Each structure stands twice: as structure tokens, then as C-alpha cells.
Amino acid sequence: MANSMKSNNAAIAVMQQMLQERCIAEPTFAIKMANPSKSMEGAVNHLCRTIQKSGLCVVDDKTVENILMDYFDEANIEDGGTPINCNIVVSKPELTEEDKAELKEQAMEQFKQEQLRELRRQSQPKAQPKPTATAPKAGAEIDSIPNLFDEL
Structure with a gap:
């Protein structure tokens, strides 16, 4: 047991x-x-x-x-031997109006905090992907041909 x-x-x-x-x-x-x-x-x-x-x-x-x-x-009631496998659950008592109001206030505060976190997360600048320079592959042709008459 x-x-x-x-x-x-x-x-x-x-x-x-x-x-x-x-x-x-x-x-x-x-x-x-x-x-x-x-x-x-x-x-x-x-x-x-x-x-x-x-x-x-x-x-x-x-x-x-x-x-x-x-x-x-009763003296004649005994333990009954092998225990029964069962779950016993206790229900909670009814909440008073004061308890309900307090729980509602806590829930509203928690909701406000979650909304603030979400707004802050959305307003943060998004990380820009770092540009990566791509070098031409070995053996690939270069698109531009140098010209002697172009200004440097």
C-alpha cells in the first residue's frame, strides 16, 4: 500500500x-x-x-x-489484504468572490507582462544576414575585360 x-x-x-x-x-x-x-x-x-x-x-x-x-x-472490518490500485483525487472548495477577484487580477497582470514581452520582442531590430563575398570559382571566366582607356 x-x-x-x-x-x-x-x-x-x-x-x-x-x-x-x-x-x-x-x-x-x-x-x-x-x-x-x-x-x-x-x-x-x-x-x-x-x-x-x-x-x-x-x-x-x-x-x-x-x-x-x-x-x-467496526471491530470486524479488517484491512482487506491486497491494496487496490486506484487514484484518489481531492476537489478544491468553491472560491469566494474575493479569491476570484484576486485570481482575475493576477491573470490580468500575467497577461500584461506577456504582451509587453511580445511587443519588446517584435520591436527589436531583426538581425541582418551578414553579406558574404563570393569569389569566382577557380577556372571561371571573369565577366569584365580590362580596358586601357577606362579611368581607374
């Missing part, structure tokens, strides 16, 4: 935070979590197996919390 958990560290951190908040709100739950036969890996396995059995692909945070709590509450 350790290998598959690495790709889900953000989700597992959120789950641990959920459980810690539950322990604070309900101290008896902390005792259940301290059970040596239970582990976070087992809880994640139980979560993945339960969701897989349900046939769902997406569940909300309350469902996740309930499944995790069920794992720690």
Missing part, C-alpha cells in the same frame, strides 16, 4: 485531517482510531473497496468521512 499511497498523498492528508477533526469533536472516536489492529492504510483500502463495490467513481467528502469512520468504528 505504501507505493500506491505516494501518488495519493494529498488525498490521504485530507482524510487524516477529516479524522483528526472528528477526534476533536468526538473524543471517543480517538480511542477507536488508536486501535492497534487499525491503520490509515487499512482505512484507505476499506474506502477504495467500498467505493469499488458501490460502482461509483465519485463520492463527496461526507461519504468518504462516513466510510473512514465506519472502518474505525
Whole structure:
């Protein structure tokens, strides 16, 4: 489970935070979590197996919390053996109007900087190709014939 958990560290951190908040709100739950036969890996396995059995692909945070709590509450639920290979994704909370305004301002500033860079790049003089003198090839005739009467 350790290998598959690495790709889900953000989700597992959120789950641990959920459980810690539950322990604070309900101290008896902390005792259940301290059970040596239970582990976070087992809880994640139980979560993945339960969701897989349900046939769902997406569940909300309350469902996740309930499944995790069920794992720690019920003494007869075990780790389940071989871990399930799955990806767990945490959705971001809704942004406040203030956050949206700040992100919009940052995007506008970034856009302005990109436009300035592009204008500067376009206004720079383009490098002129260096003229190369071409000497006549060996054995080629010279186009002009010298004349004694021409001025030098």
C-alpha cells in the first residue's frame, strides 16, 4: 500500500485531517482510531473497496468521512489484504468572490507582462544576414575585360 499511497498523498492528508477533526469533536472516536489492529492504510483500502463495490467513481467528502469512520468504528472490518490500485483525487472548495477577484487580477497582470514581452520582442531590430563575398570559382571566366582607356 505504501507505493500506491505516494501518488495519493494529498488525498490521504485530507482524510487524516477529516479524522483528526472528528477526534476533536468526538473524543471517543480517538480511542477507536488508536486501535492497534487499525491503520490509515487499512482505512484507505476499506474506502477504495467500498467505493469499488458501490460502482461509483465519485463520492463527496461526507461519504468518504462516513466510510473512514465506519472502518474505525467496526471491530470486524479488517484491512482487506491486497491494496487496490486506484487514484484518489481531492476537489478544491468553491472560491469566494474575493479569491476570484484576486485570481482575475493576477491573470490580468500575467497577461500584461506577456504582451509587453511580445511587443519588446517584435520591436527589436531583426538581425541582418551578414553579406558574404563570393569569389569566382577557380577556372571561371571573369565577366569584365580590362580596358586601357577606362579611368581607374
